[in-house]
Every structure is written in structure tokens, then in C-alpha cells.
Amino acid sequence: MARCSKCGQDAVTYIRYNGSHLCAEHFKEYVERRVKKELRDQVDLKDTKRIAVAISGGKDSLAALLLVHDVLAERRDVEISAITVDEGIAGYRPEALEKAQRLCREIDVPHHTISFENELDLTMDEVSGLLGERTPCAYCGVFRRRCMNKVARDIGADVLATGHNLDDMAQAVLMNFTRGDVERLARLGPHVKVQPGLVPRIHPLRQVPEKEAYLYAMLRGIDFSDAVCPYWEAALRNEYRDIIDSMEARSPGTKFSILASYDAIRPLLREKYPQSNLALCSCGEPSPSGRCMACALLDEIKKRKG
Template identity: 45%
Template sequence: MQCSLCRGKAVYEAKYSGTYLCRKHFNDSVERRFKHELRKQVDLKAASIKISVAISGGKDSSVTLYLMNKFLGNRENIELTAFTIDEGIAGYRDSGLESARKLCEKLNVKHQTVSFEEVFGKTMDGIVKMDPETIPCSHCGPMRRKLMNLESLEYKSDYVALGINLDDYAQSILMNVVKGDFERMMRMAPHIKRKEGLVRRIVPLRRIPEKEVILYAVLNGVEFDGGWCPYYERAQRNTFRNIVSDLEEQNPGAGFAIANFLDEVREHITIGNGNTEMKKCTKCGAPTTGDLCSVCTSIGILDSMKDA
């Protein structure tokens, strides 16, 4: 097939737009959407900006760091750093850590690692053994988010960039809709307003489908770890991953439509979009909507199981 824009050899068919793209125009398309989201989510004209990138070593976070460095790495008013969270999952996290370290070294981006064990005194493998009935993501997700915020605060960052692609984003929106959790949906990144104790999360990949992230990485030599978490099969997200995939197959552009839906809602409703009243966790002091943050609640449950 020929590129719809230049008649060169096409490397990708964008079904949602009905176009075929050569390598150059495919890269241009991905980078244009990435830069558009950056401009929307970050005040790039500020005198001094610190951005942390949460990098797991997987495709999404690796491409996020690569593109952040490509477009922001040489700007005098912006400092980029990166960190990796080690959940303590044997046979899985080590390869991701190595990929993250190599990419950061290649891009000359400061990188450090923080682990569940050193902060919470637990590993995910240990948590799963302690609480085999609960879906592992129910413990892992809140702990990861808390460490992302703590690490970004340590860097004194203004923003923390997450590797969340369009498929991920659409899945999260639908998950919140099905759960009837409107407020949580409205609190999804990107975060425009700053809240005390919370570093604003940005998601510049949110307009780029997963398969485009993979192809971009391959075409541009961005090495990444392709391993899957061993607890992946138990994740509730799998159901919504299949739903979004089926919708996209039947109605190309469905992912964009779902993301656009949330943006439209946010334009008309302010609840949760920077205005939710936050408290401080009575145990650790972290920002939370309740008396205890989800991590302290989770650890309390796990500790009670250990003592039982």
C-alpha cells in the first residue's frame, strides 16, 4: 500500500481516519498528537518546570520518556528526571528495571528506583501469598500511585508523566462508568489544577493507540521490556480491554470518542476536576478523600491477616 500523503511505502493503516501512512508521516502523526497533549497539559512557558517520568521499562512509559526527552530535553526551563517502581514481583520486574536504566542512560536522564519493600515493608509476591483471594491489582494500584506521588515530591516535580495510551485511557473511563464512580472518573489525569501534597499527573500518550505506541517504538529504536505481569490474568481491566478492542474493531475511532466524551463532560462539570475536597490520611498524612488513604487501609487489612 502507498502512503495517503506522499505515495511512499505505507507502514501503517490508520483505520479511524481511513489513511495509510509511510514511516515519516506515521512518526509525524504520533509526535503531533503527543506535542498537542503536552501543550494542553503542561505550562511550557513557565520559568522553571520539573517533570518526573514514571518508567516501568515497558513500551508506553519508554516511548513517553523518549518523546519527552526529544521535545523537552534541550529546553533550559525544563528539567526531566525518571524513576522506576519495583513492586517486588520475581521473574518480572528485573527485566523492566534493566530496560528503564538503559534507556535513561542512553538519553542522559537522571533515574532512580524505589521499591514497595523499602517503603511499605512488603513485596507484591508476599502480599499475594498473604491475601490470595483479593485481586492483586487492588493492592498494587494504590501502592504504585502513592509511590509515584512520593517520588515526584522528593524530586520537587511540578508534574509526573505516566505512560498511558489511548486504549488504557478508554478502558479506565469505561471501568469508572460501569462502577458508577463518576467522581473517580472526573479525577482521572491529566490534572490541570495543583493540589497540596499531590503532584499533577500528565498523560501525553492518551491520544495514541497502543498498537501505534508499539510501532513507533520499533521504528525509532526505542527498546522496551515486553514482559507481562504474572498477575495480569486476574486483573478486572482485562474485561474492559476486550470491550474497547471489540468496539474499535467494529467502529474505528471508538477509543478517541470515549476519550473525547470525558473531555466534553469536564468542560461542563467541575466536580472532581480539581475541586474535590481533600483531607489528610490520619495515619500517614497523604492526601485522601476519606479518613484513611487506600494504601494505609490496604496495609491495615494485610497486617491483620498476618497477626490472625
């Protein structure tokens, strides 16, 4: 068995992109160190008093919640809350919701749940039969962002942390580049400008590969849901995941390189495409045009329903 490069104990993983073997304790420290750095870089804790963490019940978001909680455990002046969106997907969301609730109870973090059914008067299972040319994820993503922002704003959160890992970030960068949507690329989180009505997003796990987030959750004993959304196969993101995973297998460190390249040009992108002033949609959510995308999609669904 391979030995830890730092202490000589049995290793639990091999980090291909830097050539090190790590035991359980040194691996956890390795992940935690990067998350602490990201929190310092993304959040001004002098002015941030309320942090909301979006949790789905999966490995990434629950690991993000536990890490944020641990890093800020000594900060009695910072309140942490969790938010879960129930999309209304039978056989998938109930189990994950239960695991999200359990971790919040264990670490004594207030947990807020919002559902598509109560907020939008529909469920994703209903939406799946009224898709038109769009994929299920196109609707779900927009509706989830609206719900998360509403709850985060209602509870007075200064920032909203999500469980996006390095894989997610690299995929988002490549997707926007290949689609030529440079303006959207400029708006990727973590957000630095506070827009009225829009709670800024932060991504504590953005430098942690998905496999490492999975192993970290296992080593910390997090009881997470490993269920797969029944609508995931239609997502365009899967094609980009396969491309980047293939590149990473041939050239370890590719995912870090994609994100680092984006970070290098991000100031220039934001200078060229500054955030526009937001108006309020009739639903109360901010939008560049005054009519938010969630309401536009809801109108589409109503027309298909007849």
C-alpha cells in the same frame, strides 16, 4: 505493498480510523504531533520547571519518556527525571528495570527507583498470597501511586507524566461509568488543580492507541520489555479491554469517541464533584479522609499475616 498516503513511500501501517497509509517517517511525525499538542494542552511550561516521567520499562512509558525528552530538548529551563517503582515481582520486574535504566543512561535523564520492599516492607509476590477478596492489581495500583507520588514530591517535580495511552484512558472511562463511580471519573487525569502534597498527573500519550505506541517504540529502536505481569489475568480491566477492542474492530475510532465524550463532560463533572481538601495521612501522603488507602490496605495485609 501499500504506499504512504503522504509521500508514496512504502507504508508501515494502515490507520483504519482515518483511512491513511503511513510510511515510517510520517507515522512517527503523526504520533509526535499529537504528543506535542497534549503537552501544550496539559502543561503550562512557563511555570513548569521539573517534569518527572513514571517508567516501567515497557513500550508506553519508555516511549513517553523519549517523546517528552525530545519535545523539550531545547528547553534548558525544564528538568526531566524518570521514576521507576519496583513492585517486587520475580521474573518480571528485573528485566524491565534494566531496560528503563538503559534508556535513561542513553538520553542522560536522572533515574530514581523506589521499591515496595523498602517503602512498604513487603513485595507484590508476598501480597499475592494475602489477597482476600481483592485482586492483586487493587493492591499494586494503590501502592504504586503512593510510591510514585512520594518520589515525585521528594525531587520537587511540578508534574508527573505517565505512559497511559488511548486504550488505557478509554478503559478507565468505561469502567467508572459502568461502576457508577462518577466522582472517581471526575478525578481522572490529566489533573488541572494542584493539591498540597499531590503531584499532578499528565498523560502525553492519551491520544495515541496502544498499537501505535507499540509501533512507534519499535520504529524508534526503543529497547523495551514485552514481559507480561504474572498477575494481569485477575484484573477487571481486561474485560473492558476486550469489550472496547471488539467495538473498535467493528467501528474504527470508538476509542477516540469514548475519550472525546469524556472530555466534553469533564468540566461539568468537576463542577459537580470538586476536589476535596486533602489531609495528611500518618505516612505523609495526602488523603481525603486523613487515612490513605495504601495504609488501609497495609493494615488488611497485616491482619491476614496474623
